[in-house]
Amino acid sequence: MAFITANWNPLGEAFYRKTELYEMCWNLRDGLRDCLVAAAPYGGPIALLREPVRRSPSSRPQLEIYSASGVAIASFPWKSGPVVQLGWTVSDELLCIQEDGSVLIYDLFGSFKRHFSMGQEVMQSQVLEAKVFHSPYGTGVAIVTASSRFTLATNIDDLKLRRLPEVPGNTWSAGEVCRGILMSNGPELYILDTTSCTAVVPPGLGPQAGSIVHMSVSFSYKYLALFTDTGHMWTGSSHLQDKMSEVDTKKTTPPKQMVWCRRPKSQQPSVVLMWDRLLMVAGVSHDTIQFPLEDPCVLIGELDGVRIISSANQELLQEVPLVCQEIFKIASMAPGALLLEAHREYQKSSQKADEYLREIKEQSMLGEAVRQCVEAAGHEYDSNTQKSLLRAASFGKCFLTDFSPEAFVSTCRELRVLNAVRERGVGLPLTHTQLVYRQFYPLAIEVCRYLKIPDYQGVSRVLKHWASCKVQQKDLSDEAIARAVCVKVGDSPGVSYSHIAAKAYECGRPELAIKLLDFEARSGEQVPLLLKMKRSQLALSKAVESGDTDLVYTVVTYLKSEMNRGDFFMTLRNQPVALSLYRQFCKLQEQETLKDLYNQDDDHQELANYYVTASYREKRLESRLSLLQTAVDEYNKAKNEFSAKATEEEMRLLRFQRKLDDEKGAGLLGLSLQATMEALLALGLHKQAEQLYRDFRVPDKRFWWLKLKSLAEKEEWEELEKFSKSKKSPIGYLAFVEVCMKSNNKPEAKKYVSKVTPEQRVKAHLAVGDLEGAADAAIERKSDSELAAVLARCPASDRQLLDRLNRAAAAAAKK
């Protein structure tokens, strides 16, 4: 306890400490020499392949998978080709990248899942180096071939290979994945992305620094470290905007590994470099910390430090968190340190406890002291240290009245869990999420419940994972598994039966998959798997049930390609929702099919509409007419008398227009009936216009309006007068007045004023600007609204008229 700072090493402003996590459980005969090693971050598993490139066909290297504490999980002989690199995906799958560019994927327990290739061209030139990295899209792989061509895949679950442009000079000395590929060639640095290869200059790194022989980006991709052959290490932001430091390591051989060591809210990020027998921490200051190494080691960058794995043990190297520094630093007077001391004295029943407490309280820092102790406990690995810190916090809390216990409670909970999983048998020096993947189901469920993680995020995920493994058990019958899954999972929120069923189907158990799918509440989820299993009818009804039209479309297109046309149509017929969506699709994409659909349903009305629409796409009149005739027949079959007649009329009009166009070049084709008559009148073809008027039984009113306007427009006033007298106007005579006025012909307009009905007379007089007449008419009719209308138009100067109107208005009002 007193020596808690014994393993602290100062570097600049900060301290670094190296804590042992485990003595490794494994027993490696040859240590880590000549091994390919990959360890997943967040305390993940370790994969080991001995002598990966030994090509003698007789010897098969062994691939071994261990937990972080070195407990064996799986082991099997490597039968495939030479391996260049191992790596872990975000979901703890093992990637083995072979020399020929193929990538084999295994699960945590060493069973083969699938493989993919990094491209054909790699086959010839072989992979020289490879890197597995994690991006926002998932897990990615980058490779470089012997001919210096880089290929990149940002997400192996949605594989899209990007072959990057050629590198200048076709050689390179070090590479790293960061905003594309960062690559050096001698002292020059380049960023290589899909489009180009751009030279970049790290600020403050002169050419005298030498060739860049090693580089490394930080866990968060925010920082970059470069190592040159003169032993200089440059650090800065990965955007290459600013430099942080440059340290002379006085080592001219490139390090075997170089890894960033920092934590969120780090005071000073630094880099850990490893040579054969030396481990060095170098940072902002010019000093370095050096640790001798006895065994070959592997460094694994973590979010908050670096794990160092050797054949014997595993250590965590990290920057001491500020709060721990404050509490444990020798002679620290920080409130947390005082509280810890106070509690220690209290346990010894010494009155000094009170003195310490008073000192904190005088500065009113007790809350801060408790907070510090709680936070520091969270950072400590040793459970005794954790305990003493938490006890001190709890002690301090007693003297506070309004201190929220939340942080304290949750820290206790989390620490209990972390300690449980760090236990050797589990061998997880970190968080709870990875638990599930290790098949420690009961523990995982307990953890979720204990941490009060909402069910759908915690327990359900555990159950889902459990069920997915369950269905792979070959020794159990379909019924037994389905029952077991159903009993355990029940209707836990957020568990996708489709997902479990998909697993079952993958393992070649379609019957089990169907059984499981029955439990799925989300109809939409079931569709893709049902399609895959060729249960397309079922897929269709599930898609319809989900309401997701896109899903329905998807199944429909699938069915269309799977079935013969007759069956396809029959299937749609039983699913009206799908049918109408398919119709929509056809309307836009396949007009011909649309017709067949209507035909099948004997939908004559829609067929007729279809032919009408089609007729408008035809340029030639004959084809147009024949389509319209078909439409007429269909309308008749649909007993739509009106539409049949109207369409016949249309054909008649088209023929008429064609005839006149041929005879007189009138340019009528395509005009509406009204427009045709208008055009005819404008051309002076009155007889033909009249003929249409009769043949098409145009209402008198409309024809009169048409003729009236047409004559006025052509200023044929005599004709107009004759027309007005031809019979009693069906549109009255106010129309005549107004149309004449519109053509600015007041004398003509006046001719019709007297013929206007009494109701409209005032309006007519006003229209021609005859105030006296309007006034007379209004007074005669004794209508206040009409009187008011005239009054409104009456100029104030005409006193006499005003008086008359006002009197009449008053009289009308009295009445």
Add this chain to the structure above:
Amino acid sequence: MAAHLSYGRVNLNILREAARKELREFLDKCAGSKAIVWDEYLTGPFGLIAQYSLLKEHEVEKMFTLKSGRLPSADVKNIIFFVRPRLELMDIIAENVFRSDKMHSPRDFHILFVPRRSMLCEQRLKEQGVLASFINIDEYILDLIPYDGDLLSMEYESAFRECYLENDQTSLYHTAKGLMTLQALYGTIPQIYGKGECARHVANMMLRMKREFAGSQNQILPVFDTLLLLDRNVDLLTPLATQLTYEGLIDEIYGITNGYVKLPPEKFAQKKQGEASKDLPTEPKKLQLNSAEELYAEIRDKNFNAVGAALSKKAKIISAAFEERHNAKTVGEIKQFVSQLPHMQAARSSLANHTSIAELIKDITTSEAFFDNLTVEQEFMTGVDTDKVNTYIEDCVAQKDPLIKILRLVSMQSVCNNGLKQKVLDYYKREILQTYGYEHILTLNNLEKAGLLKLQSSSRNNYPTIRKTLKLWMEDANEQNPNDISYVYSGYAPLSVRLTQVLARPGWRSIEEVLKMLPGPHFEERQQLPAGLHKKRQQGENRTTLVFFLGGVSYAEIAALRFLSQMEDSGMEYIIATTKLLNVPPARTPAHIKDSMHPSEDRQLLFV
């Protein structure tokens, strides 16, 4: 920027912020410089979520409109297509990708589907052989877009047409999804009411989605007490009538699109002395209309006849405020006056704008044509002579008035008469075909399918019963100081809003008979709340209802609902949501059916 979204009862800015966050996250996923290729339809709605500045901050350097052919050149690393999931757009994208200059500068392609991914579209891209060219295909779930402090719209243009003509319920699926998102942010809505087939369908989907995600129960205190889903076809009458509120008239005459209106520039010319009046602006004047503008918020929902008085009152207040400067004697007083100047100047220019708009509108509303049209509408709504051919409509056809006007009137007559007699219907149809062309046989056919036009069946006309029970016609509508929602149409109280009003008090049970006469089922559902989330209501605290119009809502209806929210004794506040704000006269109900149904346009669609 979007402060007006948070003024209301429900802070809709939360929704906007959530949408912005998601957009930023997507943009950051594509590292490096970017160009966005826009499905043009999306630019309007997106403008309400994020301005160009936000995009620019995330390295968006160029923006293009999606069109066929070759992509314009841009020196960027990423090309991102922002598109709706439509097959025809996929073909354009495929062409763009194919013809992109591979030798010169290969670029990363991405697709962002709005509002969600579509397997069908991805399949199409695959068939076209370009799917593999995309680094990243993602979706941006943008269903409900906040338009104002109390207004959400999906801006899903063809919802009405798809639901009622084509039996395509895609928009309803999006609606249900949008409501789920809304509930994730604002808590589970405990009560759901609805009227109409589509409403039923949406409610069913919501309930099922809730079951499917049973575990992810959110622990948010519910903001909305009630959700009311209304099918547009329950009330076809309201959108047919001419809106008479200030905002409604701006929309009727000039059309409001995504919160903006374009106005004839002449009225807004800066009159400066000594300047030649020759260079009048020719570009239409574009104004943003929302409640962020104090004056507009005050007058938008007034009956237009009350707007003049409001404007002149405002003018007096403003000039009085400017006069204050003469009273400012001490340095402190002057300083205070100066500090208020920007606000006063903004108020003054806002006043000038709205005075100009009001003048423009007044020219139209005082015209005889407007008056005659309104008279006929009101006759129909009060049930006068709805069973015979109307002379005014005949005259309008003879004058070749715009077809949309004719269709609105005829549809209105049909709705108010519960269908037209065969003779009358056929007469109108013939008139329309002969005057506007036979191709409109399809337009008419669609109107009949949608129920806007129909043949009177043997059953008696039930519109008068509906009108009387729901008090759809108020003889003495007070336009200046309204006491009833009927002021928005100067007498007619929108049916949809009446249904909403009755639901709040005394409840739908009182109008069972009428509800049965309207199309589609009516229903009530309850969603269980997790224990502890039941609201403890303060005395006198209002309840909040979300009214969702499936198939569109008119500005006058919005005004009527706002009026109800403000009524002191209503005890209810309304937030309005819709698939589409019905706007620009040609896009209103009957028309937007006609619009894309015009055969010549169908033709265009086919050969694009």
